[in-house]
Amino acid sequence: MDILTTFVDTFPMFFEGMLLTFQLTIVSIFIAIFIGLFFAMLKISKVKVLEWVADLYIFLVRGTPLVVQIFIFYFGLTSLNISGFWSVVLGLAFHNGAYIAEIFRGAIQSIESGQMEAGRSLGMSAGLTMRRIILPQASRRALPPLGNQFIIALKDSSLASFVGVYELFNIATTQGSINYDYMTYLLIVAVYYLVLVLLFTVIVNLVEKKMSNSER
């Protein structure tokens, strides 16, 4: 049971990495939600120029590999004296923002148009109706695909290892190469990812349940 001993021995090290992976994911997703919301608003603005801007952004993100985006952000931002951690966070946020924009747009457009009309008919402005009536309902519908995107972001954060951020995957490959035993460390790191994903899934399910309780 070599692998178990290694698992226990390396726990403090991997735990640090797990915290860093967790931070990378949470901070980048948090920023990505704002980016996503912003571009979703552009997409539904019915102003052609703004729609094009949003389309261009989504095209750029979808059309290039995430690892390329992370390298561009890393080399671009570190040259401006921004830390490696933050350049990767911004790269991930830039990437996930596009997918989240599409999730929000879909959710907003799935709310029946009568809700906007009802708000407007009461004298509420379009912005106020969006904020008070449409978005609360849309966020509920967006939650399942958002949860999915969070999990994808968590796993994608492993690409940060390529630019030297010492998160989970980086620890695994470094240890693997030092000890000439990649397999053991890759299996161990897979367990950490599974635990993190499980944790995310449970949290998302709890929030979903709580939200659906307050309606219907």
Place this chain on the structure above:
Amino acid sequence: MSESIMINIEKLNKSFGDLHVLKDIDFTVKESDVVCLIGASGSGKSTLLRCLNFLELKDSGTITLEGEVIEKDSHDLNEIRQRVGMVFQHFHLFPHKTVIQNIMEAPMQVKKISKKEAEEQALVLLDKVGLSDKKDVYPSKLSGGQKQRVAIARALAMKPDVMLFDEPTSALDPELVGEVLATMKELAEEGMTMIVVTHEMGFAREVADWAVYMHDGKIVEVGHPEELFNHPKEERTKSFLDSVL
């Protein structure tokens, strides 16, 4: 009954693309009048109503509300809509808010009145529509008739000068129509100015001061309900009434 003019429309035109929906509509509603708009679907009744609330913007013509010509360039339509309440066929209650929150939302957010005041007002309105016991439930727990009565209370919470009803009972099971009509009748008796698009001829007969028959984007005939229903002057009106009565 006061003789002051609440709404006056002159030469109102509205098209959706190539479809000319309202053609040179002239129409006047006095204060405290109850006007029923009748006509086949596609005749432009609902569009006319929606133009009065500026949910649809007219192409040409003038809309005068309480003596003031309203244009989207010179007026804040959000402010205008506060004076013109609207009740929809499909209620459009806010599903994520309880009954009382539905009613309190606009007064608090738009008129910025305090929560306490909004709540007091909402309770009075709920009492009026007979749903005080439902104040804390979500709309999904209500029957169609109850939903529509909440929607009426929600519109009244903004203290509008006119109420527009767009086929308020068309989406209801037959046994639930009565309770909504009773609420509307009560409102009419209190002197509310009302414009009602409806297929409920009985309601039109009993409550309306005027019945307006529309066909193909035009007003064909206007009259007191009894007169219009019993002795229509126009051939079109007659054939419509024969088909629905």
